[in-house]
Amino acid sequence: MFGLICQDDIGLVGHSLFNNYRLALYGYFGQDRFKNVNSINDIHDMTHLFIIDEHFAPNKGIWKNDDFQGRINREEIRVIVFNFEKIYNSYFPWNVDNQNCLMRFDNCCQFVADLDDAKLLKKNVITKQFLSRDTNLLVNANPNKLDKILFIGQLDGDQYNNRRQLLSSIKNLNIDVIQTNRRFSYVDFLNKMNEYRFILNPLGTGKFVNLRHFEAVRLGCVPLQQVVDDMVDWCKEIKKTSIYFSDPMTIKDKIKDAQAFRSKEFFLEDYFADICLDNFM
Numbered sequence: 059m060f061g062l063i064c065q066d067d068i069g070l071v072g073h074s075l076f077n078n079y080r081l082a083l084y085g086y087f088g089q090d091r092f093k094n095v096n097s098i099n100d101i102h103d104m105t106h107l108f109i110i111d112e113h114f115a116p117n118k119g120i121w122k123n124d125d126f127q128g129r130i131n132r133e134e135i136r137v138i139v140f141n142f143e144k145i146y147n148s149y150f151p152w153n154v155d156n157q158n159c160l161m162r163f164d165n166c167c168q169f170v171a172d173l174d175d176a177k178l179l180k181k182n183v184i185t186k187q188f189l190s191r192d193t194n195l196l197v198n199a200n201p202n203k204l205d206k207i208l209f210i211g212q213l214d215g216d217q218y219n220n221r222r223q224l225l226s227s228i229k230n231l232n233i234d235v236i237q238t239n240r241r242f243s244y245v246d247f248l249n250k251m252n253e254y255r256f257i258l259n260p261l262g263t264g265k266f267v268n269l270r271h272f273e274a275v276r277l278g279c280v281p282l283q284q285v286v287d288d289m290v291d292w293c294k295e296i297k298k299t300s301i302y303f304s305d306p307m308t309i310k311d312k313i314k315d316a317q318a319f320r321s322k323e324f325f326l327e328d329y330f331a332d333i334c335l336d337n338f339m
Contacts, residue, residue, distance in 0.1 A: 059103050060087065061095040061135075063117050064110040068244055071114070074193060075269045079110045079140060081190035082326030086335070098126045101133065106339060109139045112168075113156055127162050136339060137166040140185050144172040144264030149217035167338045172264035173292055183333045184292055187269045188326045189276055197248040199278035207233040207282065207309075208254035210247065211270065214239070217263045224260045224284065227306045233258065252277045256313065259300070260284045267293050275299050275321040282309060298322040 062083070066076035084092065093100065095107060097120060107130060111117055120126065130137065143150070145157045160166065170176050171185040189195075213221055214237070225235060236250065251257055257274040259267075259281045267289075271281045281300035289296075296302050299321045301312050 059105065060092050061100065061104045061107040062092050062110070063095050063107065063120050065114060065116040066110070070116075072240070072244055073269055074189070074195065074244070074273075075142065075187060076110050076114070078188070078190045078193050078269075078326055081192040082188075082330065083108060085190060085192055085327050086330045096120060098129055101126070101129050101135070104133070104135050106136045106138060109137065111142050112139050112160055113141070113143045113153060118156065122156070122159050127159075131162075131164045134165065137163045138338065139166065139168040141168055141170045141175075142185060142187065142266075144266075145170065145175045146178055147174070149215075149263060171266040173287065173289060174265060176292070184266070186293075186295075186324075186326070186329050187267065187272060188324045188329055189272050191325045191327055193276070195248055195273065195276055196245055197252055197277065199276075200252045201278070203255040203279065204253055205255050207231060207256040207258050207313075208236065208251065209233065209258040209260070210236040210251055211238055212240075212262070213237045221260045221262065224306050225258075228309060231310060248273060248277065251279060254279060256280050256282050256301075258282045261286065265289060267296060271296075271300065272324070275323050278321075280316075280319055280321055282313070295322075295324050299324065 064076050064080050066080050068074055068077060109117060109121060139160065143153060145153045160168065169183060169185045170179060170181055176184050209225060212218055238247065251274060257279045259271050261284050262268060265286060267283065271283060274281045283296050283300040283302040285302045285304050301316050301319060303309055303312055
């Protein structure tokens with residue numbers, strides 16, 4: 059039996075990321091092999107525990123205490139963690155404390171999202187934020203999209219300084235900017251994105267490709283994905299999912315040269331197979 063810490067109510071978390079992982083794990087291993095873990099009382103008859111985002115506060119409330127970790131260690135349960143936040147040198151310094159606590163599990167395999175974290179921790183595989191084959195966004199692709207660029211997301215705070223600089227550098231382009239400030243429902247967010255052909259996806263709090271990129275693909279949009287360093291080597295899928303750039307001054311020409319571009323969709327279930335998730339169990 060596999061335990062699953064995955065607080066994925068979309069109305070609560072405001073996105074489908076965690077639910078995508080639940081659905082993909084069910085599809086890959088079989089739903090009947092999983093049970094939800096909400097407290098230490100749920101730890102019995104388990105061989106493995108999956109944690110979908112160890113940093114998410116409701117999840118931390120379950121795993122991040124001595125009694126819970128002690129029980130997991132005594133019962134020699136294998137812990138598999140899918141991480142979605144930058145850990146080291148982050149804008150959120152408490153992430154290091156979370157990591158130090160996570161390392162108290164005796165038998166833990168963690169897939170990290172950020173490329174710098176992966177290199178520091180000597181990881182060969184990173185977390186991906188694909189949708190599941192079974193994900194239902196409740197929004198169908200709009201075939202009559204505006205031939206314009208949209209940025210929709212967060213901009214306030216030091217953690218998004220890169221986004222503000224990028225937007226300032228391309229203000230001469232035909233781009234609409236919507237700062238969400240957490241005021242959109244998930245469906246409203248998707249519907250707005252669905253109106254545009256191109257979705258600008260600058261980096262946010264870490265070096266990884268976020269959920270917005272793959273939501274855009276599902277909706278028939280074309281992500282304009284910012285990349286840095288060797289991101290394309292680690293995230294080879296973006297060659298087929300997006301028009302990617304490192305210099306924002308090249309966006310206009312890249313769009314012009316790729317008018318017939320169509321994004322290919324990737325799925326979490328295939329990612330699990332590609333990385334041979336069974337070998338990490």
